[in-house]
Amino acid sequence: MSELVRGPARTSRWRDLLGDALAALIVLSGGGLLGIFGSPAGPPIYGGGMPPTMPGQPGMLHVADVALAAQLTFIAIFALAAGLMFLRRLAPALVFAFCAALFSFAVVFGLPAMGPGIALVIASYAFASRARRRTVFIATLGVVVVLLLLGFASTGWQAIEPRVLQIAAAAAIAAALGDSARSRREYLVAVEERAERAEQEREAEARRQVAEERLRIARDLHDTVAHQISVINLHAGVVTSHLGEHPERAQQALATIREAAREALSEIGELLHYLRDSEHHTGEAARAVAQPPQLGLEALPTLFGRVRDAGLQLHVTLPDDLAGVPASVSSVAYRVVQEGLTNAQKHGDGSVILCITFDSAAESALRIHLRNPVAVSAAGAESGSGFGLIGLRERVAVLRGTVEARREGGDFVLDVMLPLPLASQEAA
Numbered sequence: 001m002s003e004l005v006r007g008p009a010r011t012s013r014w015r016d017l018l019g020d021a022l023a024a025l026i027v028l029s030g031g032g033l034l035g036i037f038g039s040p041a042g043p044p045i046y047g048g049g050m051p052p053t054m055p056g057q058p059g060m061l062h063v064a065d066v067a068l069a070a071q072l073t074f075i076a077i078f079a080l081a082a083g084l085m086f087l088r089r090l091a092p093a094l095v096f097a098f099c100a101a102l103f104s105f106a107v108v109f110g111l112p113a114m115g116p117g118i119a120l121v122i123a124s125y126a127f128a129s130r131a132r133r134r135t136v137f138i139a140t141l142g143v144v145v146v147l148l149l150l151g152f153a154s155t156g157w158q159a160i161e162p163r164v165l166q167i168a169a170a171a172a173i174a175a176a177l178g179d180s181a182r183s184r185r186e187y188l189v190a191v192e193e194r195a196e197r198a199e200q201e202r203e204a205e206a207r208r209q210v211a212e213e214r215l216r217i218a219r220d221l222h223d224t225v226a227h228q229i230s231v232i233n234l235h236a237g238v239v240t241s242h243l244g245e246h247p248e249r250a251q252q253a254l255a256t257i258r259e260a261a262r263e264a265l266s267e268i269g270e271l272l273h274y275l276r277d278s279e280h281h282t283g284e285a286a287r288a289v290a291q292p293p294q295l296g297l298e299a300l301p302t303l304f305g306r307v308r309d310a311g312l313q314l315h316v317t318l319p320d321d322l323a324g325v326p327a328s329v330s331s332v333a334y335r336v337v338q339e340g341l342t343n344a345q346k347h348g349d350g351s352v353i354l355c356i357t358f359d360s361a362a363e364s365a366l367r368i369h370l371r372n373p374v375a376v377s378a379a380g381a382e383s384g385s386g387f388g389l390i391g392l393r394e395r396v397a398v399l400r401g402t403v404e405a406r407r408e409g410g411d412f413v414l415d416v417m418l419p420l421p422l423a424s425q426e427a428a
Contacts, residue, residue: 016089017086020085020086020088020089021086023085023088023122024082024083024085024086026118026122027078027081027082027085027115027118027119027122028078028082028115030114030115030118073109073111074106074111074112077102077105077106077111077115077116078112078115078116080098080102081099081102081115081116081118081119082115082119084098084099084119084123085119085122085123088122088123088126088127089126089130092123092126092127092129092130092131093127093131093135093139095123095126095127096120096123096124096126096127096139096143097139098123099116099119099120099122099123100120100123100143100146100147102116102119102120103116103117103119103120103147103167104146104147104150107147107150107151107154107161107164108150110154113163113164113167114163117163117166117167117170120143120167120171121167121170121171121174122174124140124171124172124174124175124178125174125175125177125178125181126178127139127175127178128140128174128175128176128177128178128179128181128182129178129179129181129182129185130178130182131182133179133182133183136175136178136179140171140172140175143168143171144168144171144172147164147167147168147171148160148164148165148168150164151164151165151168215394216395225264225268228260228261228263228264228267229264232257232260232261232264233346236253236257239253239254239257256309256310260306294327294331295331295334295335296325296327296330296331296333296334297322297323297325297330297333297334298322298323298330299334300318300334300337303334303337303338303341304316307341307345307352310345311350312341312344312345312348312350312351312352313350313351313352314341314351314352314354315351315352315353315354316354316355317354317355317356317357318356319356319357319358322356325366325420326420326421328399329366329399329418329419329420329421332395332396332398332399332401332418333356333366333368333416333418335392335395336368336392336395336396336414336416336418337354337356337368337370339389339391339392340352340354340368340370340372340414341354341370343372343412343414344370344372344412347374347375347412348372348373348374348375348412349372349373349374349375350375351372351373352370352371352372353369353370353371353372354368354369354370355368355369355370356368356369357369358420359417364419364420365401365417365418365419365420366417366418366420367415367416367417367418368414368415368416368417368418369413369414369415370413370414371408371411371412371413371414372411372412373410373411373412374407374410374411374412389403389405392416396416396418399418399419400419401416401417401418401419402416402417403415403416404416
């Protein structure tokens with residue numbers, strides 16, 4: 001019983017009950033008609049016919065009693081075989097064994113056996129459709145061999161009783177069909193499970209990619225806000241110090257503040273637009289939505305002009321062929337430079353040295369070097385929340401690059417290495 005396999009879980013109780021009632025009706029109708037109008041499956045094996053009359057008892061009365069007992073036994077076997085059809089789903093192996101025993105009992109005692117025979121065929125299918133193949137094969141083979149022996153014995157070992165042979169063959173065929181149904185059901189269940197698992201993996205991957213994209217957008221938002229707020233803060237100081245003596249300088253600083261605020265609001269609004277749109281989509285649609293435009297190395301001149309307008313002295317060394325840098329590396333490099341310049345504006349003394357070069361070994365990497373003196377007022381102060389450098393390290397780690405931030409005397413130094421993909425990888 002431990003080797004039994006569960007049947008399909010999706011079949012309703014009412015459908016099962018209707019199927020069991022139909023099976024019992026088939027046993028009652030088929031077995032009843034063949035039992036009434038047919039004949040037993042061969043002569044009785046046990047007893048060799050009617051027992052002799054008892055002393056002091058009329059012979060005809062004794063024959064009538066024996067006939068009545070045989071009729072009651074037939075009805076009991078017949079009713080029991082039909083009733084077992086309601087248990088074939090709950091205990092298929094036990095019902096199969098009982099039906100085989102009832103049919104064998106009817107053959108041995110010469111009773112009409114077609115009712116138990118039909119029940120045995122139905123039980124064979126139910127048993128094979130719910131048990132493992134090896135168990136079904138051994139059990140069915142044993143029952144068929146026993147039935148064939150009984151079929152030979154019922155004819156005095158001269159030939160096999162054809163009705164017993166028919167039931168044995170039908171039981172074997174029903175077992176084969178039941179095993180085929182079980183195999184197909186298990187195959188369909190496995191296919192559904194694989195499809196559901198693949199769908200769950202796709203959804204999990206889509207959610208992971210959307211989460212990563214949102215994290216990247218959050219980093220962009222931080223970089224944008226930090227840079228523009230730094231510009232606004234510097235020019236606010238200029239306005240405060242020059243408002244009375246140099247009003248035209250204060251006006252220029254206010255114009256720069258307005259421009260920085262406008263750009264910050266524009267970039268924040270654009271990033272929030274992508275975030276909100278991705279909330280209403282899933283899967284591929286969400287990944288397609290959450291793709292805001294990325295600034296790259298081509299936007300460095302605008303960035304340099306903005307920080308120079310803010311009063312930062314910038315000394316830049318750039319290679320000539322930055323246009324050939326892949327977009328993924330270019331966007332990260334831009335954010336690295338932006339973060340470095342923002343930190344220099346907040347904590348430096350007003351000057352920065354920026355050097356971007358290609359690695360001398362076959363130009364396999366892009367190196368970014370920023371150096372700025374630390375202001376005396378910021379040398380012993382807290383350098384900030386540190387989220388900028390954390391986000392910068394996360395960006396560079398995606399490209400398998402390295403970040404080194406250190407103090408050298410009174411200078412703050414930022415060294416970043418970004419590997420460049422090979423030409424074969426870009427083509428792929």
